[in-house]
Amino acid sequence: MRMVMVGIFLLLGLVVSPAVVLVHGQPGFISIDCGLAEGSGYKDDETTIDYSSDTDFIEAGVNKNISSSFISTSLQRQLLNLRSFPDGSRNCYTIKPVEMDSKYLIRASFMYGNYDGLNLFPQFDLYLGVNLWDSVNLTGTSGTMSTEIITISSRNFMSVCLVNTGLGTPFISTLELRLMDMSLYNLTTDDSDSLVLYKRLDVGSTTGQIVRYPNDTLDFIWSPYNLPSWTSIFTLSEVKDLYGQFSAPSMVMSTAVRPANESSDTLNFSWTTDNPSLQFHVVDHYAELEVLKENEVRDFMDCGTGVFCYGPFSPDYLVADAIYTKDTMTGQDHYSVSVIKANDSTLPPILNAIEIYALKRLPDTATNNRDVDAIMNIKATYRVKRNWMGDPCLPKNYTWEGLNCSYDSSYPPTIISLDLSSTRLSGEIAPSLGNLTSIQFLDLSRNNLTGAVPDFLVKLSFLTFLNLSSNKLNGSVPSALLERSQDGSLILSFGDNPNLCTSYSCNTTEPCLSGSCKKKHKKFVIPVIAALSVAAVLVIFTALIAWRKFREKRQGEPAANANKECSFLIQHNRRFTSTEIMRMTNNFQRVLGKGAFGTVYHGQMEDGTEVAIKMLSQIRHGSVEFQTEAQLLMRVYHKNLVSFIGYCAEGDNKALILEYMLEGNLAKHLSGKDKNARVLNWGQRLQIALDVAQGLEYLHFGCKPPIIHRDVKAANILLNERLEAKIADFGLSKAFLDEELTHISTAVKGTHGYLDPEYFNSSKLNEKSDVYSFGVVLFELITGQPAIIQSVGSERTTIVNWVAPMIEIGDIKNVVDPRLHGDYDISSGWKAIEIAIACTPPKSIGRPNMSDVVAELKECLGIGIAPERTTSVKSERPENTFGSMSYPSARW
Ligand SMILES: *[C@@H]1O[C@H](CO)[C@@H](O)[C@H](O)[C@H]1NC(C)=O
Numbered sequence: 076m077r078m079v080m081v082g083i084f085l086l087l088g089l090v091v092s093p094a095v096v097l098v099h100g101q102p103g104f105i106s107i108d109c110g111l112a113e114g115s116g117y118k119d120d121e122t123t124i125d126y127s128s129d130t131d132f133i134e135a136g137v138n139k140n141i142s143s144s145f146i147s148t149s150l151q152r153q154l155l156n157l158r159s160f161p162d163g164s165r166n167c168y169t170i171k172p173v174e175m176d177s178k179y180l181i182r183a184s185f186m187y188g189n190y191d192g193l194n195l196f197p198q199f200d201l202y203l204g205v206n207l208w209d210s211v212n213l214t215g216t217s218g219t220m221s222t223e224i225i226t227i228s229s230r231n232f233m234s235v236c237l238v239n240t241g242l243g244t245p246f247i248s249t250l251e252l253r254l255m256d257m258s259l260y261n262l263t264t265d266d267s268d269s270l271v272l273y274k275r276l277d278v279g280s281t282t283g284q285i286v287r288y289p290n291d292t293l294d295f296i297w298s299p300y301n302l303p304s305w306t307s308i309f310t311l312s313e314v315k316d317l318y319g320q321f322s323a324p325s326m327v328m329s330t331a332v333r334p335a336n337e338s339s340d341t342l343n344f345s346w347t348t349d350n351p352s353l354q355f356h357v358v359d360h361y362a363e364l365e366v367l368k369e370n371e372v373r374d375f376m377d378c379g380t381g382v383f384c385y386g387p388f389s390p391d392y393l394v395a396d397a398i399y400t401k402d403t404m405t406g407q408d409h410y411s412v413s414v415i416k417a418n419d420s421t422l423p424p425i426l427n428a429i430e431i432y433a434l435k436r437l438p439d440t441a442t443n444n445r446d447v448d449a450i451m452n453i454k455a456t457y458r459v460k461r462n463w464m465g466d467p468c469l470p471k472n473y474t475w476e477g478l479n480c481s482y483d484s485s486y487p488p489t490i491i492s493l494d495l496s497s498t499r500l501s502g503e504i505a506p507s508l509g510n511l512t513s514i515q516f517l518d519l520s521r522n523n524l525t526g527a528v529p530d531f532l533v534k535l536s537f538l539t540f541l542n543l544s545s546n547k548l549n550g551s552v553p554s555a556l557l558e559r560s561q562d563g564s565l566i567l568s569f570g571d572n573p574n575l576c577t578s579y580s581c582n583t584t585e586p587c588l589s590g591s592c593k594k595k596h597k598k599f600v601i602p603v604i605a606a607l608s609v610a611a612v613l614v615i616f617t618a619l620i621a622w623r624k625f626r627e628k629r630q631g632e633p634a635a636n637a638n639k640e641c642s643f644l645i646q647h648n649r650r651f652t653s654t655e656i657m658r659m660t661n662n663f664q665r666v667l668g669k670g671a672f673g674t675v676y677h678g679q680m681e682d683g684t685e686v687a688i689k690m691l692s693q694i695r696h697g698s699v700e701f702q703t704e705a706q707l708l709m710r711v712y713h714k715n716l717v718s719f720i721g722y723c724a725e726g727d728n729k730a731l732i733l734e735y736m737l738e739g740n741l742a743k744h745l746s747g748k749d750k751n752a753r754v755l756n757w758g759q760r761l762q763i764a765l766d767v768a769q770g771l772e773y774l775h776f777g778c779k780p781p782i783i784h785r786d787v788k789a790a791n792i793l794l795n796e797r798l799e800a801k802i803a804d805f806g807l808s809k810a811f812l813d814e815e816l817t818h819i820s821t822a823v824k825g826t827h828g829y830l831d832p833e834y835f836n837s838s839k840l841n842e843k844s845d846v847y848s849f850g851v852v853l854f855e856l857i858t859g860q861p862a863i864i865q866s867v868g869s870e871r872t873t874i875v876n877w878v879a880p881m882i883e884i885g886d887i888k889n890v891v892d893p894r895l896h897g898d899y900d901i902s903s904g905w906k907a908i909e910i911a912i913a914c915t916p917p918k919s920i921g922r923p924n925m926s927d928v929v930a931e932l933k934e935c936l937g938i939g940i941a942p943e944r945t946t947s948v949k950s951e952r953p954e955n956t957f958g959s960m961s962y963p964s965a966r967w
Pocket residue numbers: 210212213214
């Protein structure tokens with residue numbers, strides 16, 4: 076059997092690294108020599124125990140050596156060096172692996188040895204996990220102390236913490252764990268209680284040496300003990316442990332004492348304490364060491380002060396036995412144990428060994444295991460550079476930096492918030508985050524996280540705040556998160572992830588066209604285009620033809636485009652160089668307009684196609700809007716949205732190449748300032764309204780996630796040569812999922828006069844804000860007035876407020892644009908007004924959605940283009956139109 080075992084160990088030695096072998100040199104032992112140089116270890120000459128350095132178990136502290144004046148040949152090697160903790164009020168060792176739900180003896184040893192030259196013993200506290208284990212109070216000339224606790228591990232690691240109590244720098248010399256059988260030392264009534272060693276004495280020792288490993292296979296340390304009133308007896312035979320309840324080795328049990336005075340029939344042992352609240356458990360070990368003659372009897376009583384008296388008891392020859400009680404001795408400062416000769420005994424009493432333990436309740440339950448495992452994993456995965464030691468949540472005033480916990484007395488604490496922003500995290504979002512199941516707040520912003528936004532985040536059902544901004548994530552955001560963000564249950568941020576498909580429609584099979592496209596462009600397409608400009612021209616050409624063909628086909632299609640994917644034209648977008656832009660605009664000759672974010676120039680492609688080139692102004696810091704618009708335009712295609720042809724992004728030169736809209740913007744047409752602009756007739760106005768409504772309907776319902784334009788206004792509606800209207804300027808657009816939608820956005824954006832009052836007041840945006848702005852545009856189309864009206868001698872007012880009193884009295888003649896000279900159908904006029912009114916109540920809940928508006932406008936247009944009722948202009952509003960109020964609240 077031995078031979079086989081040796082063989083196996085040799086084999087293991089070949090495959091396992093020496094450091095690991097050292098740590099586990101003795102099965103069930105973890106033996107740490109604190110302050111030993113990193114990676115080193117040794118086999119102790121005396122004990123043959125393998126010790127290793129503590130660097131794998133702690134990240135803080137400094138290695139120190141005791142003063143040479145304390146070094147002697149008899150000094151244990153482990154005490155020569157130590158780890159001291161000048162920084163931080165709590166420093167913790169995380170010792171692993173330990174077996175879960177197993178019993179361990181943990182021993183911490185300290186020897187000051189004037190290592191810091193201060194010649195002043197520090198005092199500090201020692202914690203096991205979240206509970207106070209002992210206060211370290213050093214004694215002797217060199218300042219030593221050792222403390223042991225027998226406890227059951229509740230997880231796969233142990234944390235031992237040194238807490239600075241303001242009385243000097245904590246340090247530690249040795250840390251030892253010994254795995255015990257669960258059946259050993261079951262002294263307490265409650266299994267969850269621990270035992271702190273008070274004394275462990277090898278009574279009657281003949282050598283005067285301590286006994287420990289290998290003589291005690293569990294490496295319990297037995298100190299020799301004798302009293303003048305005692306006489307030693309011993310045997311050379313082995314004392315067997317048949318009961319397996321305690322760990323008293325033969326070497327300890329083979330020596331004993333009896334009273335020195337033959338006439339005395341009692342062995343007394345006593346101790347004092349200055350803490351009467353301590354509860355002591357005593358274990359008296361017995362084994363008969365002498366062969367008793369026929370007529371001899373050794374019988375005795377074992378009595379503890381006022382608590383118990385057990386016996387008469389007669390120990391068996393060379394068999395270890397013990398007397399102990401589950402009751403504790405407490406409430407006094409002086410205790411004694413008496414072993415008293417029984418009446419029928421012919422021989423004096425004996426005592427082989429004695430152990431005294433103080434009961435230690437560890438009342439504070441550590442943080443929820445799953446959370447601890449998760450956060451430990453996270454710490455390891457990201458090598459978090461924070462003072463994260465010991466239990467994450469406890470003690471409360473040592474909660475780990477960057478996280479908060481919930482404390483409910485009936486449950487272990489759980490982690491409810493974690494802020495890891497700006498902590499240089501790299502790699503993917505750690506799966507362990509998904510095990511923080513109670514988490515409500517998670518901030519991972521400003522790191523270097525890569526990879527996808529994982530689905531497991533969706534399962535964190537308590538999550539109300541998630542910030543992934545400013546990373547390098549890619550792919551798309553899980554739709555369930557977007558939905559929660561949309562319904563307001565989650566504040567979700569993921570801006571500034573250049574490769575993340577943040578918004579807009581992405582079809583599910585190819586989740587992030589834009590992300591991957593852009594990436595490819597950056598890494599690959601630029602150099603290729605630069606090098607092969609000839610090929611580039613060909614590419615433009617092909618793309619353009621494809622695009623035009625597509626457009627022609629598209630324009631023949633019926634208006635409603637709802638529920639089409641909008642990630643469509645992507646393959647046709649192209650990237651232009653700034654040289655190409657210069658050539659196309661003929662050195663930026665013709666200005667078409669100036670927008671909020673830069674100037675729009677006229678340009679011409681090589682095939683003669685006219686384009687509008689929107690240059691991003693470098694001064695105006697509009698790059699966010701530029702990016703928003705570019706990203707959105709790449710994904711959307713609809714006949715009522717301005718088409719996107721390509722873009723240029725070369726350093727500071729950024730441009731969007733858009734479909735050229737010959738007739739310019741609607742505001743210009745309605746204002747009458749442009750003398751060349753024709754007055755739009757009623758039918759054209761209704762058609763423009765329908766075009767715009769269809770464009771918005773597509774953004775709201777045809778795109779997934781929906782898009783809110785946020786800046787619907789006459790100036791952003793462009794007309795082509797056929798007076799077809801297209802919505803432009805997506806710089807402020809938001810996909811529903813975007814962060815600002817679900818929480819207070821700091822800046823309400825939009826244009827005064829068109830701005831939804833509810834959004835303005837609450838900062839809560841939804842697609843009904845566009846409906847409001849559309850209503851304003853419709854009023855502009857009807858009245859020919861601008862959104863903000865400054866009439867002579869009166870206050871500025873919005874168009875909505877301006878028309879209200881006139882509508883109230885049914886004065887349609889003064890509502891409708893006088894430039895139409897009454898050339899419109901009255902019922903069509905009223906219908907249009909009703910739609911505009913329905914779109915503009917102050918509360919969004921009362922507004923119709925854009926699909927309803929489209930339907931109503933179509934109806935209206937049917938009426939509007941019906942022939943010749945224009946001559947009989949009635950100025951009263953027809954009863955039936957308002958009476959049948961086309962917008963019952965149920966429908967809207
Ligand atoms: C520490 O030990 C010294 C000497 O044994 C003793 O006087 C002192 O009261 C102890 N302090 C504490 C806090 O136990």
